[in-house]
Amino acid sequence: MGLVGADVAYPVDTGNGAIADAMLLAAGLWVAGDAVYDFRQLIWDGLRDAGEWTWDGLRKAGESIADVPGEVLHGLEHRVDPLDW
Amino acid sequence: MRERPLSAIKDLISRAREAPLAVLALTDEEIAALDGDLTRRGPVPLPWLDDRDRASRELACRVALRGLAARRLVVLAGPAGPGGSGPGGGDFVVASDDLRAVLAMRRSAHAVVCALRESDGQLRLVYLGRSGALEEAISPEGLHDFTVLARDAVAERLAAFTDPAAAAPAAPGQDWGQQWGRGPGPGADSEVLSLAEIAGGAEITAAAGARSVTMVARLVFGSATGEQRLTVYAKEASVIVASPADVGGAPALRFAEVSRSGLRVCLADLVGLALRLVAVPRRRNVRTRETARTPARAAPARGACRLVTAE
Numbered sequence: 001m002g003l004v005g006a007d008v009a010y011p012v013d014t015g016n017g018a019i020a021d022a023m024l025l026a027a028g029l030w031v032a033g034d035a036v037y038d039f040r041q042l043i044w045d046g047l048r049d050a051g052e053w054t055w056d057g058l059r060k061a062g063e064s065i066a067d068v069p070g071e072v073l074h075g076l077e078h079r080v081d082p083l084d085w
Numbered sequence: 086m087r088e089r090p091l092s093a094i095k096d097l098i099s100r101a102r103e104a105p106l107a108v109l110a111l112t113d114e115e116i117a118a119l120d121g122d123l124t125r126r127g128p129v130p131l132p133w134l135d136d137r138d139r140a141s142r143e144l145a146c147r148v149a150l151r152g153l154a155a156r157r158l159v160v161l162a163g164p165a166g167p168g169g170s171g172p173g174g175g176d177f178v179v180a181s182d183d184l185r186a187v188l189a190m191r192r193s194a195h196a197v198v199c200a201l202r203e204s205d206g207q208l209r210l211v212y213l214g215r216s217g218a219l220e221e222a223i224s225p226e227g228l229h230d231f232t233v234l235a236r237d238a239v240a241e242r243l244a245a246f247t248d249p250a251a252a253a254p255a256a257p258g259q260d261w262g263q264q265w266g267r268g269p270g271p272g273a274d275s276e277v278l279s280l281a282e283i284a285g286g287a288e289i290t291a292a293a294g295a296r297s298v299t300m301v302a303r304l305v306f307g308s309a310t311g312e313q314r315l316t317v318y319a320k321e322a323s324v325i326v327a328s329p330a331d332v333g334g335a336p337a338l339r340f341a342e343v344s345r346s347g348l349r350v351c352l353a354d355l356v357g358l359a360l361r362l363v364a365v366p367r368r369r370n371v372r373t374r375e376t377a378r379t380p381a382r383a384a385p386a387r388g389a390c391r392l393v394t395a396e
Contacts, residue, residue: 024292024318025283027203028327028338030300031314032280035329035336039280069199070312072210073304075128076197080306083193085094085214 090189093182097190098217101233105220105242108183109158113227114149117142119159119179119188129191130208133227150177158184187231190219196305198239198356200246204297209246211239213303213356240353244345247299247317247352253324253345275341279332291325291340292318303355313355317348326351 029036100106111119113134120127123146126135134142153159159177179185194212201208206225211218211234218239222230234242245251276291283289292298295318302314316327323342330339343351 023203024295024298025289027298027300027316027318028289028292028340029280029283031316031327031329032336032338033312033314033329035280039284039336069201069300069302069314072128072130072199073197073302073312076194076210077304077306079127079192081193082195082306083091083094083189083214085091085098085190085193085216 090185090193093186094190094193094214095216097183097186097233098214098235101217101238102235105235105238106233108187108231108233110228110230112149112229114142114145115153116229118146118150118153119184129210129221130223131227132206132223132225153177157181187219187233190214190233191221194219194306196303198243198301198303200243200299200301202246202249202297202299204299207246209243211243211356213239239356240349243301243352243356244349247297247301248319248324248345248348249297250319251345252296252319252322253343253348254322255345275339277330277332277337277339279335279337281335283338289338289340291342292327294320295325296320301352301355315351315355324348 032039097106097108113131116129117123117131117134123142134145137145150159150161154161154177158179158181160180162176162178179188190212194214196213198211198213199208200211208223210221210223212221213236215236217236218234220230220232220234220239220242222232224230232242244253276289278287278289297319299317299319300314301317302312304312314329318325318327318340324345325340326343326348327338327340330337
């Protein structure tokens with residue numbers, strides 16, 4: 001189980017120690033925020049057979065990171081009562 | 086009752102003025118015990134505790150509370166805990182000013198930055214106030230290290246976290262980070278891809294060869310601006326920052342190389358923007374798409390706390 005509850009084997013290119021393309025792309029897509037939701041199916045479909053990415057690998061990487069920081073931040077939002085410090 | 090935690094917080098911030106102040110470290114189970122209600126999980130990850138079953142979680146938290154009492158961080162008070170299991174459960178009062186301040190800062194920030202380094206599972210939460218900040222470093226093993234920072238030290242800490250091997254070049258050169266927040270930046274040093282292009286199979290060459298990837302998001306509580314996001318790719322000898330972009334009204338991603346100082350500028354802007362927005366009146370009970378999946382939780386009463394376990 002990962003830090004944030006996602007059970008994802010981290011895709012690492014063991015040849016050179018670099019992180020695999022699927023993770024890099026998923027992390028890039030994450031910054032687009034809600035806009036990704038409109039394009040998500042299109043993106044998944046477009047990359048299904050592209051290069052070395054595998055459909056399942058990209059989907060798992062993307063889904064595992066899609067909302068994690070947001071879930072934490074918006075969860076905290078309900079618990080705060082700001083003080084002037 | 087608000088004065089005491091506030092004075093303790095200000096004391097911590099003043100002690101952190103010259104250098105980051107490592108205050109204390111707590112375990113998952115200590116955090117959960119101090120939160121006081123095991124039946125309603127908070128949003129902060131508790132990776133070790135979440136792997137345990139319910140009975141083990143309850144036992145771990147009761148043991149944790151005893152440990153906190155033995156270290157004189159809390160004082161157990163009132164009747165025994167659920168099931169009459171002795172002094173490990175039940176009511177308690179936080180006895181340490183530093184611990185009280187840390188707990189209060191976690192609950193009273195104006196904005197929060199969340200940085201998740203996907204490559205090794207390390208997480209940083211930075212709770213932002215006007216005059217300082219509290220960093221909570223969460224390891225995959227469930228240890229929570231708390232460090233109080235001066236406001237102008239936050240960006241440096243985040244830069245070190247997102248670029249752990251110091252791969253960003255020191256020389257500024259053509260540095261997109263220096264123009265962060267002031268327009269699109271120099272196109273020659275950045276790669277912009279629309280989501281439609283990515284959907285068509287366009288490769289993101291700028292991110293290739295990354296050794297670590299960190300997603301950074303910040304949210305200002307009570308503002309309508311939503312999350313602001315960056316992804317930092319640290320490579321062998323360079324650092325790329327990805328950010329949302331707009332190409333003729335179409336959503337896109339921008340990938341730009343930054344120097345060491347440029348990375349700091351990018352992150353300082355993220356933090357600084359949050360601090361500039363803290364004057365926005367707080368709107369309560371705002372539920373976004375994300376929060377709709379996260380049940381709201383009533384704020385616990387200050388002062389005496391109680392460890393609540395499932396019956």
